[in-house]
Amino acid sequence: MRILLVEDDQVLGGAIRDHVAATGHSVDWMKRVDDAEAALDGVGYELVLLDLNLPDGRGLDLLRHLRARGSSVPVIITTAQDQIGVRIEGLNAGADDYLVKPFDLSEMSARVAAVARRYSGNPAPLVTVGAAQVNLATKLIMQGEESVTLTQREWAVFERLISRRGSVVSRSELENSLYEFGAEIESNAVEVYISRLRKKLGRKTITTQRGLGYRVDK
Template identity: 45%
Template sequence: MRVLVVEDDAMIADGIRAGLSLAGASIDCVETCEDARSALAANNFSAVVLDIMLPDGSGIDLLRDIRRRGDATPVLLLTALDETADRIAGLDAGADDYLGKPFDLDELSARLRAIIRRRDGRATTCLEHGPICLYPAEGNATLGGAPVALSRREFAVLHALMERPGVVRSRAELEERLYGWGDEVDSNAVEVHVHNLRAKLGRGAIETIRGLGYRMAPS
């Protein structure tokens, strides 16, 4: 998953980046409402982690703007533990969940997976497609019940494809899931990861739709 973190405290932002990166996520960080608006307008994110108190305004007002534009990206608010009014206002403004500071990074990661799962209308934590099962919480996958060794980015590509197996994902979409703003993107990185996945899951596991991108083959 690719996550936008809107947080002006550099220590907190760096901690979130480090913790979620270890869980296989690609993280982009901004410090202001204005930069968050620009980032959301130019990129597709799996979720947003949003602080309420920002240098140029309220995260809740930013959230209202996001929802007024029809942007349904899942949003998790970071709040002070004792600010009940902020939590209520945030949920009423369209937040999908909240987490009080200080927080545990493993809990943050789990809550993000949960709000993304709800967005996709899934009750189960496992993504299944034919003999392939992918477990986002554990960061692993199986084929016919047998473990499949995947690199972090191979896992990210497979995750993106299995979220909506019938949907064609373009190369640009997959690159967005794999890389943050500061990452160097190899020109054929997606093709290499798809090739490796086919070698591990079967040549027919992933279809190439010429001129459009990739999708999981019908099971």
């Protein structure tokens, strides 16, 4: 997934960014409201991790603005404020979940995955793709008795395809999932990862829709 992290604290933001990236997602990290708004305008993020106290404004205002524009991107609030009133205000403003600092990074990952699954229309962590059983929570893929190991980028592409099972995912969308801002995109990167996935999971697992993109059947 491509995730936007909005956090002004250098130490915490760095750790979150590294952890989210280590779990196979591409992360863009913004430290100000205006930078985050600009990023949201230009990129179709699949999830936003949003701090509330930012140097140039409130994260809640950014969230309200986002929802007012009709965006349905999942948003998880991360904040040091634990008052019930603030939580309710955040959830009423359109947040999907709420994490109070300090939180465990593995809990954050689990919540990110849970929110993403809910948005994909299948909240169950177990998905069957062809002959493979995919556990989205643990990122474990079993083909019969054998487990299949994917790299972070392979997983990022595969997860994106699974989240839209039955629909075609465009090449640019898959590129979006792979690279954050500033990263160098190789022209055939998507094709390379699709090819590797087919080798590991079977050729028929991913179908190419020529000129449109790729699809994993239901």
